[in-house]
Amino acid sequence: DAGITQSPRHKVTETGTPVTLRCHQTENHRYMYWYRQDPGHGLRLIHYSYGVKDTDKGEVSDGYSVSRSKTEDFLLTLESATSSQTSVYFCAISERESDTQYFGPGTRLTVL
Amino acid sequence: GQQVMQIPQYQHVQEGEDFTTYCNSSTTLSNIQWYKQRPGGHPVFLIQLVKSGEVKKQKRLTFQFGEAKKNSSLHITATQTTDVGTYFCAGRNTGFQKLVFGTGTRLLVSP
Numbered sequence: 483d484a485g486i487t488q489s490p491r492h493k494v495t496e497t498g499t500p501v502t503l504r505c506h507q508t509e510n511h512r513y514m515y516w517y518r519q520d521p522g523h524g525l526r527l528i529h530y531s532y533g534v535k536d537t538d539k540g541e542v543s544d545g546y547s548v549s550r551s552k553t554e555d556f557l558l559t560l561e562s563a564t565s566s567q568t569s570v571y572f573c574a575i576s577e578r579e580s581d582t583q584y585f586g587p588g589t590r591l592t593v594l
Numbered sequence: 595g596q597q598v599m600q601i602p603q604y605q606h607v608q609e610g611e612d613f614t615t616y617c618n619s620s621t622t623l624s625n626i627q628w629y630k631q632r633p634g635g636h637p638v639f640l641i642q643l644v645k646s647g648e649v650k651k652q653k654r655l656t657f658q659f660g661e662a663k664k665n666s667s668l669h670i671t672a673t674q675t676t677d678v679g680t681y682f683c684a685g686r687n688t689g690f691q692k693l694v695f696g697t698g699t700r701l702l703v704s705p
Contacts, residue, residue: 517695522603522697523697524598524600524682524695524696524697524698525637525682525684525695526695527692527693527694530692540692541694572636572637580625580686582627582639582642583637583639583693584639585636585637585638586636587635587636588636
């Protein structure tokens with residue numbers, strides 16, 4: 483498996499609280515992605531990064547922000563969590579945009 | 595926007611039976627990838643198809659890319675319990691380079 487870790491692995495929080503999920507890679511890959519996985523929807527891209535401080539929106543970016551201050555770290559922030567953001571969040575990396583993506587172990591987030 | 599649908603959503607087979615999942619895109623794809631996710635795990639890359647009509651095999655798994663590059667299929671011959679999981683296709687269209695994942699097909703294999 484590629485060197486990708488996500489933290490925390492599980493989190494329960496309340497509506498309206500801020501939440502930050504961390505993705506850390508040791509592969510020095512340029513591209514990093516955040517997806518959410520929900521039953522019946524597959525994996526949907528939230529945000530992605532193509533370099534340090536270079537990020538862009540995916541198809542379901544509303545309510546989420548990201549930051550990448552170092553090659554190895556990509557943070558996903560929910561400024562004010564809502565119950566609709568209850569999901570499993572996966573980070574992925576790739577060396578080039580067209581390459582295979584390698585996924586982290588996932589974070590299960592529950593917003594009550 | 596681009597949509598990638600997979601059918602069936604779920605299939606339950608007896609060990610030894612064959613299984614096929616189909617992936618259909620609303621737009622022409624430049625390539626398509628397939629991933630497998632074991633229960634409780636993360637998606638793992640299986641293969642990429644690039645050429646129109648391309649067929650690739652990995653042991654009991656056969657992957658096909660349609661002639662029009664808008665559909666793909668994964669066929670498993672003689673399923674085993676180790677095949678259990680969710681299979682996702684993911685495609686890139688020629689204009690939008692981000693991968694768009696299909697909705698997935700969950701496979702359950704009974705011994």
